[in-house]
Amino acid sequence: MTSAGFLYSKGIVFYPADTPSISTFLESNPGAYTTTRTHNNSASLLFWDRHLQRLSNSVKILLTSNPQFLFKSLNSTINPLLIPPPPSNPMWESTIKSLVNESVNKVLPVALRETRNEGEELAVTALVTGNTEKLGEVKRNVFEALDVHVHVGSHVPHVFGVKGNGARVAVVGPGRNIAEAKYSDWVRLRKSLEKLRPPTVTELLLSNDG
Incomplete structure (x- = not known):
């Protein structure tokens, strides 16, 4: 269970009164994202290194x-400098990690101080989106045209080992496009698929073998 909380965007920390729900935020902004939560009484972020690697x-x-899934209102003319470094370039992953961690460190301490109640953890979503206005100003590399937003909300984790708390999964097909990437537009697209979910099922898995 999660609720609206805090948002770090374009250098500003927004408090609950000005922060949309995570679903509304993702539906309204393009980009690649990942979601994790704090663990062990908010002592750490669960599998954070793996999340950063998948995000990059x-x-x-x-x-x-x-x-077009990264930049809002992107036309067919793409800045030729908008080319990601080759996969072997260690600068790519390390720079994305640095950008995301810097943004997380701006908002997570505020959320920890202001909102967490007994038994709660925090859900943390990092969204990397393209800034269309900066495309014409890119001089050195693509990182100059990327923005990072971080949404933090409260989360009450299910207790492991309790009957009824486990996930109940249904597999349907076909699999989604660009399945290797996790992007915000999918939050909007998957709404229609929720109609396929039986009442007793908590999660839908898409597969070409479904």
Whole structure:
């Protein structure tokens, strides 16, 4: 269970009164994203390194194959400098990680101080989006045209080992496009698929073998 909380965007920390729900925020902004939560009484972010690696890969995939999912109102003319570094370039992943961690560190301490109640953890979503207005100003590399937004909301985790708390999964097909990347437009597209979910099922998995 999550609720609206705090948002860090374009250098500003927004408090609950000005922060949309995470679903509304993702539906309103293009980009690659990942969501995790705090763990052990908010002592750490769960599997954070894995989330950062997948996020950097998602941004690279969208830049290469579907930049319209990264940039809002992107026309067919793409700045030729908008080319991600090759996969072997360690600068790519380390720079994305640095940008995201810097933004997380701006808002997470505020959320920890202001809102967390007993038994709650925090859900943390990082969204990397392309700034269309900056495309014409890119001089050195694509990082200059990327913005990072971080949404933090409260989360009450299910207790492991309790009957009824486990996920109930249904597999349907076909699989989604660009499955290797996690992007915000999918939050809007998957709404129609929720109609396929039986009442007793908590999660839908898409598969070409479904």
